Amino acid sequence: MKSFNRNNFFLSILFMGILTCCWYRGFAYEEQIQDYYYFIAVDDEKYMCIAYNNGGGAFNVISSTVFAVGYNENFIIAKRHPSQSFEPINKTITNYYIISIKNNPNNEAIGPLTLEQFYEKRKELNVPDSIKFTKEFKKLK
Secondary structure, three states: OOOOOHHHHHHHHHHHHHHHHHHHHOOOEEEEEEOOEEEEEOOOHHHOEEEEEOOOOEEEEEOOOEEEEEEOOOEEEEEEOOOOOOOOOOOOOOEEEEEEOOOOOOOOOEEEEOHHHHHHHHHHOOOOOOOOOOEEOOOOO
């Protein structure tokens, strides 16, 4: 029989406390975009992403840092600056994405795209010109 290790016990209690704290903390930002798609930033708006959540679990569709979207009932378009943890947002690069809401069984985004590729893919998918980038996070732009 193993002996009781007091250090492991206290580390386990500490670890469970940290997990519980993080679990119930919530998000720095959360807003529904369309259907099951949401803006979510876990700790800071720098980590703004687009996630899919149908109540059975959430996952990233477009990782941080998303700073602008436009949408209708069929499509979401997004702009993002790539960012890494603990690094500043790289605002010199802009990636573009398209999410087809209706015809997307895996809930995946098309991208990252350059601006030219974005316009080509938009035409190919018949994304209406009426969809503009109407929601922007100015401090992330």
